[in-house]
Amino acid sequence: MAHLKKISDIILWLARILAAIVIAFILFFLLTHLSNKGNTDNQAIPTKDVLAFILFPVGTLFGLVLCFIRERAGSIITLTSMIILMIIRPDLASNHLLLSLAFIPGFLFFIHSFLKD
Secondary structure, eight states, X not given: OHHHHHHHHHHHHHHHHHHHHHHHHHHHHHHHHHTOOOOOOOOXXXXXXXXXXXXXXXXXXHHXXXXXXXXXXXXXXXXXXXXXHHHHOGGGGGOHHHHHHHHHHHHHHHHHHHHOO
């Protein structure tokens, strides 16, 4: 039983560290993009792109932050956001960095939520 507790703790801390790195990474690029004053293009944004933005980074960030408080709920939001994003934007599925960016900590939190019960 102590062995399972140690594995559970390792998974939890690995998930927390990776999630903190991913949150910082996404926030850096999101804030950099939003503070870009050079974009004067006033064209309408396609609905598919708006939905993709809601899923990643907004849904993913919300889910990863929530993982620190409620592991299972946050991980489900994170994983669901990433899965739906890959369904509506299959061109992003070839980008393995984006795919693994939130999947790995989200999946680790999901595993830990079942190990601690």
